[in-house]
Amino acid sequence: MREVKLRSPLQFMLVGIVLLYAGGLIIAPIAAIVQGAFGKGLDGLFAALTEPDVIHAFQVTLFLSIIAALVNLVAGVVLAWVLVRHQFPGKRLLSALVDAPFIISPVIIGYVLIVLFGRQGWINIPGIQIAFALPGMLIATIIVSMPFVTREVMPVLANLGPEQEEGAYTLGANRWLTFWRIVLPEIRWSLLYGLALTFARALGEFGAVVVVGGAIQGYSESATVYVFRALNDRNKIGAYGVSIVLALLSVVLLMGMEQFKRRPKTLDVIQEEVQDVDFIGTSN
């Protein structure tokens, strides 16, 4: 379709409706929280954000998000590779299952981990506390943020085709060298974008970690869990302040990646963008 300038009243009306809807739905709530967080001024916000519990909660969240992002980065590439390059029966079903964490409620994931590792759980490892502790929260975070890297990398790998890799093998390169020199440069942008999505999702995860972690104050309390408690305790500035920091972190991260992705600098980036466009065309 072709873009046209607005002419008829109907067109003005349609654009107006959309702008009003998006403004009311998205901008108004964001404005409300910004106003709320600065309700006691910058000092009040600063004081709320430097409380020991808040700092601890952010440490927990960063720890969970970084480890989850790294695990999903490595395992996600391996999974994408196997699902695209290998041929085996059941591949279609497995590819479909990659998306499952998107539609399984995070609460259910947390609940499953309690069933597995809780007090009368199926699995008991002496000496290691998994449920109601950080390891359980980490597993939960890994699961809910699992699909992104695989989903971002799969279409690029599929578009790439095995020809270049086979060329490298023929020239005597081993698999490792081929991956580093041929495959990684091609998938690096989608990999980074997938990593950013994974990290942002992990930062904001709540349902799974609150269930499996048990929300123990100052211990198994991530930033989102802190917000939940602060709301219940009527610690408004704390809740709004931590919320804003969380939202800003993930918005800046994702918007930054988006810009990065869109800015063509070198020829290979341009070629990659062309491939991205192809992907949208063929798969949607």
Place this chain on the structure above:
Amino acid sequence: MAELSVSTESLKPSVKSGSAVRFQIPYGTWGLRFAALCYLTACVIIPLIVIHVEGFRYGLDVFIQSVTRPAALRAVGLTLWTSALMTVINVIMGTLTAYVLVSYKFPGKAILNTLIDLPFAIPTLVTGVMLVLLYGPQTAIGGFFETQLGIRILFAPPGIVLALLFISYPFVVRTVQPVLMQLDVDQQEVAYTLGASPLRTFRRVILPAIRPAIITGGLLTFARALGEFGSVVIVAGNIPMRTQVASVYIYAQVEAGDMQAASGVSVILLLIAFGITLGVDFLQRRNPTHA
């Protein structure tokens, strides 16, 4: 582990027909495949098995009993109707947004385009906090609706629908937009030339082309909304029989230690969500060019 043995068994022909290099180092290939399957098994397959084993642990009767408790039925019902209402609104507004973005030049378009992706980035719990601040009983808007119109937004179904609308806005837009971009301009121009009104052109030319994308986007939105927790637990609260949606019901039962009740409703939620995704998959296969 069953699928592992199946896949390695049937690997042999493809290794033989593959390149010589691959044949020389099959251990790497097998190791990689094993690692990938373990990852997928641990993250997805085991949770799915655990839920179903736990749900049917004490037999079908107990399962049915646990999902037919009044609070469970109410929670699932509330989840279903609020998600359905959200999907209808979202499909209409999402399609309109995509259409406007693709068809017209107007000031603020770049901002709108960025805005649409924000709900992807904002943690859903934060979405809930935002809506409390905007529509809470003490705020201007929430107070107006409550005292003047007698409509309660927060801790009531309207809040749930608003939260779901916020988090799902990008899904329909971003599913329909690429399909619209690819549409042939010629057909619309022919329709105009033949004297069709814009509305008629939309209904007869554009809508049939984007209908599969709209249905796919709508169904996936619905499936995701069923399990939404972070935003809904804040805006709806946790009042059994009244504002408790299915995911909050599961949360409350786990907290109370009633695992049977939690797993029963989990199974129901998963069955509905997976049924829908299977439906989408079926639609896409039947109509691969558009959906």
